[in-house]
Amino acid sequence: MTTTGGLVGRLAAPGAASSATAGAAAGLVGGAVFGVAMASLGTLRTVASIVRTDSATVGFVVHMAIAAIIGSGFGVLVFRQRGQASEMLFWGLLYGAFWWFLGALTLLPLLTAQPVAWDLSSAQALLPSLIGHLYYGATTALVFVALRRDRGTKLRPRPGSAVRGVFAGLIVAAALYLVIDRMAGVRSGWIFVGGAAAGLGYPVLFSDRREGAGPALIRGTAYGFLWWILAAVTVPPLLRGATLNWSQAAVMASMDRLPGYLLLGGGIGLVFTGLGGVSRWLFVDDVRRLEPDSPGSRGLHALGYGALAGLVGGSVFTVVMVLVGELPTVAHLVGAQGAGAGLVVHLLIAQIIGVSYAMLFRRRSFDVASGVGWGVCYGFFWWTLGDLSLLPLLAGATLQWNATGIAAAFPSLVGHLGYGAAVGVVYFWLEARTNPWWITRSEVEGLRATSNREQTLGSAPALWGLIVLIALTIPVFVV
């Protein structure tokens, strides 16, 4: 008789085949979650049309079969990745999003002899499917981690971490409250409840890792997007009408909360990590647990590199600013007028943000790809914080956290992504010239550097991909 433990044990055995098997099993669970949503949305018949029938039951069976196959693909794909929930969650989300493009927008229409759904209106019509794919990916990843328990998963944070998470959530929520309070007509009491819950959830998912403040900020931003999908897009319709509503219109209506959730998540990641650093600095008596490099060790070099990288990134961004005529708006920040003053202010801000990039992402890039990855993600975060929030606040205007405002800020998003990419590449190049931390002089130090690199790479590529996808699917949400 095959016991559950025996099955799990086989699934947990190392190897690509067992990883594919675990992925298939996880895909079934993810498929079940997605399937329930599809049943609620009434889209199972579309899947059934692959086998030339319109039966919802057949559609569910076909859907589950596809979910298992795609799940096994996930297992093969992430075979070499670390198996913690904190890593896999983002791989799952990105995988789900990718399959929306490949499956829902491309293969499904082709299999049903329809034109591919690559235009914006078709993509908007299939928006419920995108959110379903995200749930599928997240569920598949978490179940995959649970099945492959040999890689280790820990979803129970230490009490101290949980308290720190809640505290971080409340701090960020309080800061957001001050911002949102200025938005007429937006209820903001939810932010404290949401902040505490998101703060508690952060260490539940991610407390098994110590990472730099920069990667934590990006992880938190993606985590905030998850919370938006869950708390702003999924739960409210269920509470109101006991049925899902992932339609484009409903999502568009929820856009007023997307920047808040992105900032909440990013802030929680940053504050949670910062509080951890302060706690270690104050209370840890074992120096092995402290950062090996003190801030004074080439710290000023790093800040100089950040300023220079920011200047280059700001110059790239200037092209966008000039063509969309945004420079005079920036000049208003210091009470000045005209494009010339705006350019000076813009380049100064670009350098300050470049310095902050250096502080947050020092020794986090070891090739051009990782430089671009972190830089683009940081650019996206600053679009949310700077362009959507600080710029109107400092200019005395009202926040435009809604679909119209976000759509109007899309050119600035492109500029921020270009800025981030340039900052990431230039900073990597400058740092690599003098401080290539991945080149080591001994095997022991090499192991430490490898460990650092692996930590950087754990789910970082997935985060980069997910953030870029979020940024560039915004037209689907807001038009």
Place this chain on the structure above:
Amino acid sequence: MARHGSRAARIDRPRQLVGWGAFTGALIGLPVAALMGFQGMLAPRGRSELLAWVLFVVYAAGAGAVIGLVVAPRIRGLAVAACGGVVMGLLGWLFFWLTVDPVLHGRLPTWSVSAASEAYRNLVADLLHGGLVAVFLHELLLRWVYTSRSEPESPPAGRATRVVIVGGGFGGLAAAQRFERLALRGHGVDVTLISESNFLLFTPMLAEVASGALEPSHISAPIRAAVAFTRFRRGSVDEVSTTNQAVRLVEATGVEWIPYDHLILAVGSVPYFLDLPGVSEHAFTLKDLNDAVSLREHVIGLLERADHSDPDLMERRRLLTFVVAGGGFAGAEAIAEMFDLVQGVLRYFPGIAPDEPRFVLIHSRNSILPELPTELGSYALERLRARGIEFRLETRVVGATANDVELSDGRRIPTRSFVWTAGNRPGALIAGMGGEHAGNGALITDSSCRVAGLNGVWALGDCAQVPDVDNAGTSFPPTAQHALRQGKVVADNIVAVLAGRDPATFRFRALGLLVALGHRTAAADIRGHQFSGFVAWVLWRGIYLVKLPGLEKRIRVLVDWLLDLIFPRDIVLTARSVAPERPAAHAAEKAPQ
């Protein structure tokens, strides 16, 4: 230096990566173009169908090349590759379809949501194309292209070239740092730096350590931190086998032969006492931190003794007379700093009258500081004389005992404090080597710092005589600023030789010379511009503070200087012995490696 611990394969062949990336990009681009073409999405703006196909495939090949260059060098598994491809595809969409394409159609890009909506089908295409190209490229490279190569990170032809640097002074350290930079440009060599001390001593401030103005560790930078990616061995080299191309390393744990392909000798110089009787046994030197600390302890110890009334007046004169031999930079700074130390702390020793301490500088020429213009030398002489320092010019030291120093004019100066700065020469390691030697024992090199007649051996700094090709018949002076630049040139030249190129000629015009003359006074000649007094003193401190290696050390020295403005100098004695300090007999092999 080496790259250790990398589990990820790395392929350092940019051209191949671009080529395979472009090929894969075009290959995957074809079905994507077909899909778009058959769906009527390829030529929406009046282009001909064929041109649109060609353009798309060219674009796909370009995108593939970028993915090959950026994503493929580190093969880390399918997930990372696919993810990188997706990101690059999306960024490519931003760059090309939202920015370049409108320009190609004669419009300015707007990057608006409506423009993005219009180009949305290309976003989907680029996303799928990028992800699929990266996955195919990953499998292509890993399974077919590089299958025959066991370890892409290992050197392509056996082991890396081994470079051994002997000496951790300015020249040796500069060479090691240069190699680290060159390694990032793909010129990887296996560098080992051997030094007797594990720090770089900033010698211009050594006299201030002797006078107690600076803490000893504040003018020394750890070598391991300065060249974090270079293999470091603490020990001395006592023999070089140019036949077997190896150096004999003597460490506390034993002896080891270290092989090399290229050897850089930057061992500096050691005090040379001209075989004068008693000098090596009874003179202090000022070459390293131990010398400076010992001299300070000695001076303070003598003041402690002299503070008690001593019936023997001659002995009291010996205790309070301080003699320096040599009127060069080191001698002038040593006598000035000793003067400042003694006079600065004299208030703590009430048994010593202010006019009792005597300071004497002995110099063989008729003016001091011959490296500086005559005007500055005269200025220094005048300023130091005005403080009461005696000068015995055109006089040589001919011998020394525990009680006095004998001069060439037959006089004897009773003293227990005799500092020798009148001669240096390369140590026994250099003397025992083949090749041509200059009159002072230094190795004669060609203009690229290569030692004539010794294959793969380079020399620089104090232990080398490098000809100045711009001034025929002369050679470069043995200063830190020359050694530092020679170190860089030697590293470049070794890499050039390894690449089959000719080594470059060393050319350098000295930036200037600065000498501190004690309290708020200095003399400086900077590219022909002469400064003296307070201005020169500020220049001296500012320039050397900037040149001090490492921000941490700069801050510490700056704090020392600031404290020195407010508080008197410390008179704490750390030596346990209460007996008069005498310098230990100097071993001939005291090479500052």
